[in-house]
Amino acid sequence: MSTKNRKVRVWGRFRPTSNFAKENIEILGDGKTVNVHLRKDPKKGVVNNQILDWSFKLDGFFNNVDQDFVYNTVAADIVSGSIDGYNGTLMCYGQTGAGKTFTMTGATESYQHRGLIPRAISQLFRQIEDRLEYSNTVRVSYLEIYNEGMFDLLGNMPEAAWNSNKDPFTSPEHMVVTENQDGVFVKGLSCHLAQNEEEALNLLFEGETNRSIAAHQLNKQSSRSHCIFTIYLESRSRTQSNAKYTVSKVNFVDLAGSERLSKSKSEGKTKEEALYINKSLSFLEQVVIALASRNRDHVPFRQSKLTHYLKDSIGGNCNTLLVANMWAEKAQLEETVSTLRFATRMMCVASEPCVNEVYDPALLVKKLQREIQHLKSELAMHDTLTNRSLISYDPLSEQQKYEIKSQVRRFLSGELDELDTINLQQILGTYNSFKDLYRELEKEVEARIREKFVLLNKADPQSIVMAQQAGMTVADDSSGVGDLEGSSFGIGSATRASKADQSSVIQLKKRERERKKISVAGSVMSPVLSGKRSSSPAQSNKGERKAESPGGEKLDASKDFETTASPVSSAENLYRAEKIQKQKTEEAHFNTPPSRTSAFEDFKMDRGSEINRILIENKGILASKKKEYSDLANQINNIKHSIDEARGKLEQLKLMREADGPVLNEDGDIIISEDEFLEIQRLKDLKIDYRTRYDELHKLKTEVVYCQKLVDQCRLKLIQEFDNWYSESFLGQADEHPTSFNVGLGTKPGIAMPITSLALEDEQEKFEHLQYEMLMSNPDSAAYYNAKMKTAKRKVFGISMGQQPSSYSRQPGTPTMSIRNKPPNMLQVQY
Ligand SMILES: Nc1ncnc2c1ncn2[C@@H]1O[C@H](COP(=O)(O)OP(=O)(O)OP(=O)(O)O)[C@@H](O)[C@H]1O
Numbered sequence: 001m002s003t004k005n006r007k008v009r010v011w012g013r014f015r016p017t018s019n020f021a022k023e024n025i026e027i028l029g030d031g032k033t034v035n036v037h038l039r040k041d042p043k044k045g046v047v048n049n050q051i052l053d054w055s056f057k058l059d060g061f062f063n064n065v066d067q068d069f070v071y072n073t074v075a076a077d078i079v080s081g082s083i084d085g086y087n088g089t090l091m092c093y094g095q096t097g098a099g100k101t102f103t104m105t106g107a108t109e110s111y112q113h114r115g116l117i118p119r120a121i122s123q124l125f126r127q128i129e130d131r132l133e134y135s136n137t138v139r140v141s142y143l144e145i146y147n148e149g150m151f152d153l154l155g156n157m158p159e160a161a162w163n164s165n166k167d168p169f170t171s172p173e174h175m176v177v178t179e180n181q182d183g184v185f186v187k188g189l190s191c192h193l194a195q196n197e198e199e200a201l202n203l204l205f206e207g208e209t210n211r212s213i214a215a216h217q218l219n220k221q222s223s224r225s226h227c228i229f230t231i232y233l234e235s236r237s238r239t240q241s242n243a244k245y246t247v248s249k250v251n252f253v254d255l256a257g258s259e260r261l262s263k264s265k266s267e268g269k270t271k272e273e274a275l276y277i278n279k280s281l282s283f284l285e286q287v288v289i290a291l292a293s294r295n296r297d298h299v300p301f302r303q304s305k306l307t308h309y310l311k312d313s314i315g316g317n318c319n320t321l322l323v324a325n326m327w328a329e330k331a332q333l334e335e336t337v338s339t340l341r342f343a344t345r346m347m348c349v350a351s352e353p354c355v356n357e358v359y360d361p362a363l364l365v366k367k368l369q370r371e372i373q374h375l376k377s378e379l380a381m382h383d384t385l386t387n388r389s390l391i392s393y394d395p396l397s398e399q400q401k402y403e404i405k406s407q408v409r410r411f412l413s414g415e416l417d418e419l420d421t422i423n424l425q426q427i428l429g430t431y432n433s434f435k436d437l438y439r440e441l442e443k444e445v446e447a448r449i450r451e452k453f454v455l456l457n458k459a460d461p462q463s464i465v466m467a468q469q470a471g472m473t474v475a476d477d478s479s480g481v482g483d484l485e486g487s488s489f490g491i492g493s494a495t496r497a498s499k500a501d502q503s504s505v506i507q508l509k510k511r512e513r514e515r516k517k518i519s520v521a522g523s524v525m526s527p528v529l530s531g532k533r534s535s536s537p538a539q540s541n542k543g544e545r546k547a548e549s550p551g552g553e554k555l556d557a558s559k560d561f562e563t564t565a566s567p568v569s570s571a572e573n574l575y576r577a578e579k580i581q582k583q584k585t586e587e588a589h590f591n592t593p594p595s596r597t598s599a600f601e602d603f604k605m606d607r608g609s610e611i612n613r614i615l616i617e618n619k620g621i622l623a624s625k626k627k628e629y630s631d632l633a634n635q636i637n638n639i640k641h642s643i644d645e646a647r648g649k650l651e652q653l654k655l656m657r658e659a660d661g662p663v664l665n666e667d668g669d670i671i672i673s674e675d676e677f678l679e680i681q682r683l684k685d686l687k688i689d690y691r692t693r694y695d696e697l698h699k700l701k702t703e704v705v706y707c708q709k710l711v712d713q714c715r716l717k718l719i720q721e722f723d724n725w726y727s728e729s730f731l732g733q734a735d736e737h738p739t740s741f742n743v744g745l746g747t748k749p750g751i752a753m754p755i756t757s758l759a760l761e762d763e764q765e766k767f768e769h770l771q772y773e774m775l776m777s778n779p780d781s782a783a784y785y786n787a788k789m790k791t792a793k794r795k796v797f798g799i800s801m802g803q804q805p806s807s808y809s810r811q812p813g814t815p816t817m818s819i820r821n822k823p824p825n826m827l828q829v830q831y
Pocket residue numbers: 014015016094095096097098099100101102103107219221222223224255256257258325
């Protein structure tokens with residue numbers, strides 16, 4: 001049977017008896033249905049609503065079957081499931097003496113009649129032994145709930161615990177049901193390691209002997225408490241060093257008998273026991289009803305210790321089984337019906353078992369660290385393959401954050417059209433910069449408002465009263481801007497009486513315009529336009545509000561103020577002042593275009609990107625041709641050196657031959673030595689080689705010159721385009737403004753001119769040029785020029801790193817080496 005069940009499984013078990021009430025209890029042929037017929041209870045009167053005929057359907061019934069059969073049918077798969085990480089609960093419910101303990105623990109003296117717990121222990125350790133690839137840990141606990149007190153049946157000194165409590169209805173204080181993310185457990189309940197079947201059984205038996213047994217009229221051996229034997233299992237793989245492992249627990253719940261008080265004739269202590277038992281079983285029933293109900297809001301687990309402890313063990317993710325024990329004699333018919341009703345309810349409780357996987361935090365950290373390392377390597381490889389090897393994923397440094405913020409500023413001000421973001425860190429950094437700038441702006445706006453207004457909290461009547469006392473007019477609704485009687489302003493709306501009528505508004509507007517004209521003409525700011533006003537009533541003195549007109553005539557500002565004291569005009573003035581300020585700011589902004597340096601970088605990234613790309617490509621080709629040229633020149637130098645050597649050696653051989661006297665053949669020709677002949681031959685070969693390579697060099701030079709021209713043209717084009725773009729974008733004039741060329745070279749843009757490539761070359765390129773020219777005339781000069789070039793490179797590097805030499809100067813507007821050697825104008829994040 002699958003360990004996954006949709007509902008709690010429920011089986012009925014009848015205690016064997018020779019007085020089986022055949023006329024009242026009928027087990028149908030399907031083995032799952034039982035019909036119960038009750039006799040009419042004469043005590044309840046002739047007319048009552050007593051239901052006499054019942055029919056119950058469970059998962060099955062056990063009648064006259066042995067313990068082995070019961071175990072294999074209901075428990076074996078739950079125990080197997082626990083090894084795989086599924087929780088399980090096996091519970092026996094029924095009236096006193098119906099065989100709950102017999103089912104759960106069995107007759108301990110008889111191996112054949114042993115119950116579910118010993119059989120489960122035995123199966124568990126057998127299966128554990130078969131699973132060599134797993135390391136399993138088994139622990140057990142044994143809890144007794146007696147009159148709502150909890151007792152550890154496997155406590156170190158159970159006797160002491162019991163005896164120390166004068167009141168037997170009080171459990172040791174330290175034991176309390178608690179919950180956490182791992183489930184429910186009892187604080188203070190001992191958990192014992194069991195290495196093998198024997199140890200586990202020993203613990204079971206030890207607990208059994210500690211069970212509370214009270215004398216009872218119905219059954220002298222009846223247990224008056226709920227007992228829960230729990231097996232905890234932890235299973236880790238031996239083969240894989242996996243952080244994940246499974247944990248599970250199987251509860252074996254032997255509930256106290258559910259008999260009626262009247263029937264048990266309990267008295268005194270036993271009566272109190274029966275009351276507790278009935279109460280807790282009733283709470284258990286409520287929990288089961290709540291769990292079975294689809295529309296449940298709340299499940300009252302915490303009503304009793306039993307239900308609280310079983311919170312994660314009834315249905316839910318737990319394999320749950322209930323055995324309803326019944327005593328099928330006529331005298332027990334009502335208890336039988338009661339038990340069957342509880343069992344039927346339990347069948348409605350949903351159960352969806354799942355594996356309890358736990359992660360060992362230390363191993364998990366190690367595993368995740370390995371995974372991160374692996375992913376980093378993968379990412380690095382990917383970046384390398386896609387030419388993104390410079391990208392870093394480390395958190396941004398302060399410098400990088402600053403760069404991002406300044407780029408965001410430029411983006412917001414319109415200097416940049418796009419923001420370059422190449423990784424997540426940058427995106428986050430950009431967002432944060434936006435946030436920071438937004439906050440700064442907010443503060444700035446608030447500060448500016450505070451300069452001109454007094455902000456009042458309308459929800460705070462006290463502050464309004466204080467403002468009114470200070471002479472401010474505070475409006476009674478919130479639809480506008482109110483004016484203050486003094487010289488300051490408050491946010492609010494003007495009262496109806498204080499609002500100006502339409503005609504007066506028009507008049508005021510006219511007057512405002514006139515006044516503005518006078519103020520502008522005489523560069524005298526009106527009080528309204530002069531920005532901040534004193535909030536002190538003393539300073540609102542009319543005499544202090546006089547300003548002189550250009551003709552020396554005193555302008556009565558107080559008069560104006562009296563007229564403009566209406567909220568409409570005040571608001572208008574302020575609005576106008578704001579607008580003028582804004583215009584001024586915009587004009588100021590417009591008058592200061594971005595520096596050509598930064599604009600050139602932007603241009604290369606945006607409008608001039610295509611031509612810039614071509615320029616870079618051409619420069620690359622030129623560089624490779626120059627390299628080829630340089631290599632060939634070196635080779636020619638070497639050949640030249642060999643030719644000189646060969647000549648010297650030949651001269652020596654000739655002298656030696658002549659010293660020995662001439663050797664002639666029959667025809668009178670001079671006979672030369674074999675060495676001399678070979679040297680002559682070598683010299684000849686070297687000369688041929690020299691000539692061939694020299695021709696190659698010549699061709700290469702033509703190519704280099706051609707490539708150089710292309711580069712120069714591209715560069716010229718780029719700069720011309722930039723000049724046009726810059727003039728159009730920032731100066732509003734395409735032709736009038738001096739361009740980079742006419743500033744730097746004294747020519748007009750767009751006119752073809754003889755470009756001296758050196759004029760636009762950086763130091764490195766100048767030296768390369770010089771080197772090739774010098775190489776042609778004197779190949780030995782290569783080492784010298786190489787050294788020079790290295791120095792130049794260091795210098796260029798120094799400049800690009802910001803160490804500008806003191807002698808370094810340039811014409812304004814001329815594209816400079818520092819531009820060209822500057823890192824790309826994207827987010828300048830160092831990787
Ligand atoms: N299926 C059975 N086969 C044989 N004997 C049984 C069976 N069921 C119960 N008994 C016997 O019935 C008696 C009472 O059983 P048991 O103590 O298990 O009842 P109980 O339901 O646990 O009672 P209590 O609620 O008082 O604990 C025992 O002597 C037990 O041996």
